[in-house]
Every structure is written in C-alpha cells, then in structure tokens.
Amino acid sequence: xxxxxxxxxxxxxxxxxxxxxxxxxxxxxxxxxxxxxxxxxxxxxxxxxxxxxxxxxxxxxxxxxxxxxxxxxxxxxxxxxxxxxxxxxxxxxxxxxxxxxxxxxxxxxxxxxxxxxxxxxxxxxxxxxxxxxxxxxxxxxxxxxxxxxxxxxxxxxxxxxxxxxxxxxxxxxxxxxxxxxxxxxxxxxxxxxxxxxxxxxxxxxxxxxxxxxxxxxxxxxxxxxxxxxxxxxxxx
Amino acid sequence: xxxxxxxxxxxxxxxxxxxxxxxxxxxxxxxxxxxxxxxxxxxxxxxxxxxxxxxxxxxxxxxxxxxxxxxxxxxxxxxxxxxxxxxxxxxxxxxxxxxxxxxxxxxxxxxxxxxxxxxxxxxxxxxxxxxxxxxxxxxxxxxxxxxxxxxxxxxxxxxxxxxxxxxxxxxxxxxxxxxxxxxxxxxxxxxxxxxxxxxxxxxxxxxxxxxxxxxxxxxxxxxxxxxxxxxxxxxxxxxxxxxxxxxxxxxxxxxxxxxxxxxxxxxxxxxxxxxxxxxxxxxxxxxxxxxxxxxxxxxxxxxxxxxxxxxxxxxxxxxxxxxxxxxxxxxxxxxxxxxxxxxxxxxxxxxxxxxxxxxxxxxxxxxxxxxxxxxxxxxxxxxxxxxxxxxxxxxxxxxxxxxxx
Numbered sequence: 001x002x003x004x005x006x007x008x009x010x011x012x013x014x015x016x017x018x019x020x021x022x023x024x025x026x027x028x029x030x031x032x033x034x035x036x037x038x039x040x041x042x043x044x045x046x047x048x049x050x051x052x053x054x055x056x057x058x059x060x061x062x063x064x065x066x067x068x069x070x071x072x073x074x075x076x077x078x079x080x081x082x083x084x085x086x087x088x089x090x091x092x093x094x095x096x097x098x099x100x101x102x103x104x105x106x107x108x109x110x111x112x113x114x115x116x117x118x119x120x121x122x123x124x125x126x127x128x129x130x131x132x133x134x135x136x137x138x139x140x141x142x143x144x145x146x147x148x149x150x151x152x153x154x155x156x157x158x159x160x161x162x163x164x165x166x167x168x169x170x171x172x173x174x175x176x177x178x179x180x181x182x183x184x185x186x187x188x189x190x191x192x193x194x195x196x197x198x199x200x201x202x203x204x205x206x207x208x209x210x211x212x213x214x215x216x217x218x219x220x221x222x223x224x225x226x227x228x229x230x231x232x233x234x235x236x
Numbered sequence: 237x238x239x240x241x242x243x244x245x246x247x248x249x250x251x252x253x254x255x256x257x258x259x260x261x262x263x264x265x266x267x268x269x270x271x272x273x274x275x276x277x278x279x280x281x282x283x284x285x286x287x288x289x290x291x292x293x294x295x296x297x298x299x300x301x302x303x304x305x306x307x308x309x310x311x312x313x314x315x316x317x318x319x320x321x322x323x324x325x326x327x328x329x330x331x332x333x334x335x336x337x338x339x340x341x342x343x344x345x346x347x348x349x350x351x352x353x354x355x356x357x358x359x360x361x362x363x364x365x366x367x368x369x370x371x372x373x374x375x376x377x378x379x380x381x382x383x384x385x386x387x388x389x390x391x392x393x394x395x396x397x398x399x400x401x402x403x404x405x406x407x408x409x410x411x412x413x414x415x416x417x418x419x420x421x422x423x424x425x426x427x428x429x430x431x432x433x434x435x436x437x438x439x440x441x442x443x444x445x446x447x448x449x450x451x452x453x454x455x456x457x458x459x460x461x462x463x464x465x466x467x468x469x470x471x472x473x474x475x476x477x478x479x480x481x482x483x484x485x486x487x488x489x490x491x492x493x494x495x496x497x498x499x500x501x502x503x504x505x506x507x508x509x510x511x512x513x514x515x516x517x518x519x520x521x522x523x524x525x526x527x528x529x530x531x532x533x534x535x536x537x538x539x540x541x542x543x544x545x546x547x548x549x550x551x552x553x554x555x556x557x558x559x560x561x562x563x564x565x566x567x568x569x570x571x572x573x574x575x576x577x578x579x580x581x582x583x584x585x586x587x588x589x590x591x592x593x594x595x596x597x598x599x600x601x602x603x604x605x606x607x608x609x610x611x612x613x614x615x616x617x618x619x620x621x622x623x624x625x626x627x628x629x630x631x632x633x634x635x636x637x638x639x640x641x
Contacts, residue, residue, distance in 0.1 A: 049639070058552060058635050079556050086554025093638050097549040101250035114555045117239025118246075159553070171638065 004031035005199055011064035013050055024050050026222040035197040039210035042219035048203050056089055056169045057081045086111055090160025092170040098144035098152050105140040108158045130158035150181030157188055170202040244559055248566035251543055262535045263575045269528045270579020273521045273610050275586045278600040280517045284510050286598035288477055292499045294384050296471035297480040302330040303495040331466035347483050349473045350382045355457045356468040359424040363412045370450045374457025383473050386438055392416045393436035400456055401435035405446035409437045529621040532568055536622050540629035547629055548637025557630045564626035565619055572618025576611055
C-alpha cells in the first residue's frame with residue numbers, strides 16, 4: 001500500500017493557560033492521498049481552521065503527529081518549518097494577502113525569491129505561464145493593490161503554485177468574493193488540481209462548493225463527524 | 237552576499253519607498269544630526285589647532301636643559317643607604333657640554349624638524365640714563381629662522397646681525413627709543429660694558445619676547461659670556477605638534493641626566509582647557525547620536541506595526557525569522573547611510589557659511605579620522621537602533637495576521 005501524502009494521528013490542540021484551557025481539536029485521525037480535492041467544512045469555532053493551520057505547519061499540535069510526505073512536522077524547528085512551508089506547500093487565504101509594494105509578477109515570484117533571490121529568466125517564464133493560467137498575464141506589471149479582489153485571489157493562486165508544491169491549502173479562498181469571482185476561483189482551483197495533480201485542502205463555509213469536491217470532511221466541536229468521498233472518489 | 241539577501245534588500249527598499257514622507261523625514265533628521273556633529277568637530281578642532289599654533293607655532297616644542305636641583309633633605313632608605321630628596325624649586329641650569337652629539341642624534345630622528353642649540357645669558361642694556369634687563373640669546377640665525385620665523389618678523393633694519401651687531405625686540409626698542417643702526421651699551425655680569433650696533437628690530441608677536449630678547453650669533457654670545465664650546469639649552473621643533481610629548485619622553489629616557497620638557501608639560505593648563513573643551517564637544521555629539529538612535533528606532537517601530545500584515549504573509553509562505561530581522565536592520569542601514577551622506581553635505585555647507593559670514597581668524601578643520609568616526613558611528617547607530625523593532629516584527633505570528641485579515 002502506498003503511504004498517504006498526509007497522515008494525521010491522534011491530533012489534539014489546546015488553547016489558553018492552565019485554568020482556562022480549551023481543547024479545540026480532540027483527537028483527529030485523517031489521511032490525505034495524492035491529488036485529492038478535499039473540502040473541510042464546519043461551523044465557526046469548530047476547529048477547521050486550526051486543523052488547516054497545523055497541517056500547514058503554521059501552528060504546532062499539543063499532542064499527536066502530522067507526517068507530510070514522509071516528514072514528521074514535530075521534528076522540525078521553526079526555521080525548518082518555514083522552509084518546509086516554502087517548498088512543500090502553497091497557501092491561498094481568505095484575504096488575498098498580496099504584497100502591495102510589489103507588482104503582480106513579483107508577487108507570484110516571492111515564494112521563490114525568499115530563498116533564491118532575484119528570479120532568473122526560467123523562473124520568470126514559469127511565473128508568466130502561471131499568470132497566463134489564471135488569466136492575468138496582461139496585469140504582470142500592475143501594482144498588486146491596483147487590481148480587483150478576484151484578480152488578487154487568482155494572483156495568490158499563481159503564487160501558491162510557483163514552487164510546484166504537492167499540497168495547496170486554501171482557507172476560505174472565496175469567502176471574500178462575489179458569486180462570479182467565487183465561481184471562477186473555485187473552477188481554477190479545481191482545474192489546477194486536475195492539471196498538476198496537486199492535493200487541495202480547502203476550508204469553506206460554502207456547502208455548494210464543498211459538494212463539488214472529491215471528498216468532504218466535516219468537523220464539529222473539534223471532532224470529525226463526517227468523512228466521505230463524493231461521486232467518484234479518485235484513487236490516484 | 238547570499239542571494240536571498242538581495243530579496244531582503246529589495247524588500248527593505250520597497251518598504252522605505254512606500255512611506256516616502258516618513259523615510260525622507262528621518263533621513264533629514266539623521267542628516268541634521270550628522271551636520272551638527274561635523275560642524276561642531278570642525279569648529280572645535282579648528283579652534284584648538286589655531287590655539288595650539290598660536291601657543292607653540294613660533295616657539296620650541298621641546299626644550300632640553302641640564303637642570304640641577306639642590307639637595308633639600310636626606311632620608312634613610314630601607315636598605316640603610318642615604319637618599320637625597322631634591323628641591324624642585326631650587327634648580328640651577330648648568331651648561332650642556334656634549335651638545336654637538338645630542339644635536340646630531342636628534343636631527344636623525346625623522347619626527348624632529350628643527351634642532352637649535354642656544355647660548356643664553358642675562359644682562360642689561362643701557363642708552364643714556366635708561367637701562368633695561370635683557371635676555372641675550374645666541375643661536376645660529378638660519379636655524380633660528382626656521383623656529384621663530386625671524387626673517388618675516390623684522391620690522392626695521394636688517395636680519396643678519398653680522399659683525400657682532402644685534403637684533404632687538406620691538407617693545408624694547410620702543411622703550412629705549414632706538415631703532416636699526418643705533419648703538420647700545422651692553423653690560424654682562426663680570427664683564428666690561430661694550431657697545432654694540434642694533435642691526436634690526438623684530439616683532440615676534442609675544443610681549444615677553446619683544447620686551448626682553450636680544451638676539452646674536454651663537455659663537456659671538458659664547459665668546460662674550462666666556463662659556464667656551466657649551467650651550468645653555470637645546471630647543472626643538474617636531475613635525476607633529478601634538479606628538480611632542482612622546483618624543484620628549486623617549487629622548488628623556490635616553491638622556492636621563494638632562495631635563496627634556498615638552499610644550500605640553502610647560503602648558504599644562506592650556507592643555508587641560510583644550511581637553512575639557514573636547515569633552516564637552518564629545519558629550520554633545522553623543523547626545524546627538526542618541527537622538528539619531530531614538531529617531532530611527534521610533535520610525536522603524538511604527539513601520540514594523542504598519543508592515544505587520546506583509547510580514548505575516550511572508551512568514552506564512554516561508555520567510556525565516558532572521559530574514560525578517562535583516563529586512564528591518566537593512567532599513568536602518570539604508571536610512572543611516574543616506575542620512576550620513578546628506579549630513580556631511582549639510583555640515584560642510586554650514587562650515588563654509590561659517591567661514592564666509594562669521595569671519596573668524598581661524599579656519600575650520602575636519603580631520604579624516606573624525607570624519608571616519610562620525611560616519612561609522614552614525615551608520616552603526618542607525619543600524620543597531622533597528623534591532624529592537626526588527627526583533628519584535630520578526631516574531632509576528634502569521635496565524636494572527638491570517639485570522640484577522
């Protein structure tokens with residue numbers, strides 16, 4: 001049997017000090033395979049974003065392990081986690097989070113430049129292809145804050161792809177967008193998932209979007225209450 | 237430089253460019269601070285160089301004499317031997333016999349510019365019923381010219397003092413109402429009075445000299461005083477005025493039986509005045525630097541808050557903590573560098589304006605070493621003052637930023 005891409009074992013997460021300790025995640029066990037498009041749903045405060053942050057190596061669990069692609073995240077120090085996030089993960093957030101000081105093209109290249117410095121022509125070509133893929137190559141030299149919200153989110157998706165990560169984590173990527181943009185951003189994520197065989201884990205409130213995923217995981221009160229493959233579960 | 241540091245530099249630059257007004261303001265602030273430091277240094281150093289030049293420019297920097305102190309008391313040392321205590325107030329100057337070898341040795345020291353053996357004697361000059369006490373100074377006039385600039389100081393008559401004629405000080409000449417070409421009667425202790433001709437009158441700009449000096453050729457004075465081939469003192473000028481003390485100390489060790497005194501020893505009060513002037517200037521500069529540090533630190537602290545969202549997102553996509561710190565340290569470095577450049581321009585302009593408008597008789601002096609110290613201190617201060625904001629901002633938790641939008 002092939003090892004899963006992500007394996008979460010007995011994961012718990014507490015917040016707060018001794019007396020006011022709240023357990024946000026109460027023993028999560030989950031596995032994600034390569035190329036899966038998973039929607040993580042649940043009410044506000046259910047712990048779904050906390051789970052995504054821990055998978056995304058932005059937060060550390062109180063107990064339990066997360067093994068991504070053979071790497072036990074508990075074994076990494078902060079700098080190694082940062083490097084891991086940079087190399088292995090792509091992030092798309094609810095608020096688009098581009099750097100307004102840079103152009104659209106530069107924003108796409110930032111995850112690369114953080115470690116490798118100014119981009120070479122090969123990387124620039126790659127960034128242009130990604131911008132082309134999200135339909136924004138004509139905006140390459142615009143300031144990041146000079147384009148619309150939907151466009152910014154598409155640039156963020158291109159940025160998430162620049163280092164060719166195997167996993168993309170999206171925290172309510174459409175939460176801040178109107179219907180038309182929601183549709184186009186989701187379609188883009190779905191297409192990329194199909195095209196590059198990138199695993200997607202998306203936190204969303206939108207049950208309609210969630211219904212169009214490969215797999216749906218629902219969290220309530222820090223526990224998984226539903227985990228099912230929709231229509232044709234893919235065995236990639 | 238590692239390649240990722242190029243990204244950090246471009247990040248620092250974009251951050252500074254984004255808050256253009258704030259950036260310009262702090263650069264001007266640093267600039268004013270540096271300008272004050274530059275101007276103050278140039279002013280104080282120029283003033284001090286002028287004072288020192290006035291004090292010792294036309295006088296010996298080191299004087300070697302053969303002083304002998306009278307025994308004041310004798311004490312018994314621990315080993316039973318008798319030790320004589322000398323009374324420093326009771327000194328007699330004895331002639332220097334081996335002056336030729338001392339002179340030769342000192343000329344060979346490349347720190348020394350002029351060596352002038354001098355035969356001194358006191359006496360009286362008389363014209364009619366008026367008499368004045370004088371100091372008869374005999375030296376090689378050409379050598380003496382290098383030290384006292386006699387040639388340029390002659391205000392009447394000649395400067396040669398040939399055939400036993402003398403040069404006299406301006407005040408002395410006025411006192412006795414004589415001028416070049418007049419005869420005077422010279423009386424030396426234990427000698428017959430003799431008549432000498434005044435060849436020239438000098439003004440060395442120092443009252444004590446103008447009133448008392450009677451200058452003659454060294455050998456002529458020696459013959460008059462009957463000292464033979466001996467001199468009273470050896471006067472020395474060095475190339476670096478401020479280094480005179482060290483030179484004096486070294487030669488003093490070599491000739492312990494002579495007294496080798498630098499101008500610093502004989503002008504201790506002037507020197508201490510100069511030192512306290514310097515320390516007050518340093519104090520002001522330290523406070524200026526402190527203001528620069530606080531300015532840069534507060535601007536970067538504000539910038540750190542303004543940029544916390546960007547830092548949060550960069551951390552989420554994998555920038556390391558140390559890189560974030562460096563981005564802010566680099567901002568401090570950039571601000572410090574541009575501020576210092578601007579400050580230097582301003583400071584030089586201020587100095588120039590001061591020279592033109594204040595019309596002081598001394599020139600401003602900006603020493604290379606002062607310049608380097610100001611540049612390094614300011615840039616270092618600006619960079620280091622970024623440390624606290626940098627440390628704070630590098631610890632931003634990306635989750636906070638993502639959660640709050």
